[in-house]
Amino acid sequence: MSEQVLSARDVRMTFGGVVALDGASVDVRPGRVCGLIGRNGSGKSTLFNCLTGFLKPTSGHVLLDGRDITGHAPHEVMRAGIARTFQTPRIDFQxxxxxxxxxxxxxxxxxxxxxxxxxxxxxxxxxxxxxxxxxxxxxxxxxxxxxxxxxxxxxxxxxxxxxxxxxxxxDARYLLLDEPAAGIGREEMKVLADEIRGLADRGIGVLLVEHNFSLIRMLCDEVTVLDAGSVIFRGTAEGARRDERVMQLYLGTAAAEAT
Ligand SMILES: Nc1ncnc2c1ncn2[C@@H]1O[C@H](COP(=O)(O)OP(=O)(O)OP(=O)(O)O)[C@@H](O)[C@H]1O
Ligand SMILES: [Mg+2]
Incomplete structure (x- = not known):
């Protein structure tokens, strides 16, 4: 039996002249929370869209437990066991x-x-x-x-x-959450964090996009850092915190936000 993992392999995604993803790879494993972090516009949501069939990569592959599902329609991807949320919620407000x-x-x-x-x-x-x-x-x-x-x-x-x-x-085997904590209160954040940890403990593979680094540190078994569509770091949150390039990006963002 092939290894259980949801993977993006060398995914490139261009929109006209814009290179949103430039050979990005990520692995999401059952029972683990993988953080996907990076500055605004670094390609995080685009990678989600490629993993879930909302976009067909210009090149590269999406593999689900060894099966190539690149470009499969979103409903097929969902039936195969991958659920997601959107950065801007897509819910019938009525x-x-x-x-x-x-x-x-x-x-x-x-x-x-x-x-x-x-x-x-x-x-x-x-x-x-x-x-x-x-x-x-x-x-x-x-x-x-x-x-x-x-x-x-x-x-x-x-x-x-x-x-x-x-x-x-x-009840998917893989759950992709695009900034689920954006704009939520402290209490809701705690419920969400406990739930995400609980899901991973029950064997679900979680890919989490999140700008709050303390939440990333608290929850993630590993992190992948994107910059300009490429992976610049893969490892533990602690490792990311010690990585000069990653921290420069974070501090740069924090400084920009403070001005
Ligand atoms: N449908 C699209 N058409 C054209 N350009 C796009 C499209 N979707 C994304 N892009 C561009 O691709 C790049 C990556 O965008 P993406 O939304 O994936 O970034 P992100 O890391 O999710 O950013 P954020 O943190 O702001 O959500 C950006 O330059 C964006 O403008
Ligand atoms: Mg995004």
Whole structure:
């Protein structure tokens, strides 16, 4: 059996004259949290899009447990066991948080819409199971008190939590989170951090894009640092902290943000 790993291999992605990724590689392994960090515009979201079928790389490969899935459609990638969130949440704002989480369970539905409409016993049992699983994720993410509110009424932090919860509900083997902590409060951040660690402890491979370096240090088993579309460091968060080039990028960003 081939090794279990989700990999980007030498991925290049160009948009006209813009080189967003210039031969980037990353490995996400079951049970590990891999941080993907780098300045704004360094190619992190583009790499997510290449890994999940939203973009077909100009060249290079995406491998899932040894199988080449480069350029497969997003729904195929999802069915194969990879769930993701978006930097800008993509949720129907007219639905409730809980229903959005329920939608995340869709890749696992076995019975069709008609069977459920006809009230066939198997379909009803499955519906009960799915509802129970959605409620379990809602509880784990501490969303109970506001899960039935319409998404349009929620703060950005809570909208983000809904999106993360929906991705978690997909029960994927690999979970890709694009800045899940952006704009969320301290309490929500703690719930999120515990949940991410818990998912990895249950054997899920997590790829985490995050600008908050303390969160990266706390959560990640390893980090990959991108700059201008290329990997400039791969190792532990501690190693990244001691790497002069990486820290210069971070300090440069912090200094720029302070001005
Ligand atoms: N669809 C697109 N068309 C043209 N250029 C794009 C497109 N998507 C991304 N880019 C460019 O590719 C580069 C990498 O962008 P990307 O969004 O991947 O960066 P990022 O690391 O996620 O940044 P951020 O931290 O701001 O989210 C940038 O120069 C960006 O402008
Ligand atoms: Mg991004």
């Amino acid at each position: 639905t409730t948080g809980r229903d959005a989480v329920l939608c995340g369970l869709y890749p696992q539905v076995r019975h069709g819409f008609l069977a459920s409409l006809l009230g066939l016993p198997g379909a009803l049992k499955e519906e009960r199971e799915l509802n129970g699983r959605a409620d379990a994720v809602v509880a784990r993410m501490h969303m109970q008190s506001w899960a039935t509110d319409q998404v349009s009424k929620l703060s950005m932090g809570r909208v983000r939590s809904v999106e993360v919860a929906r991705a978690i509900a997909a």
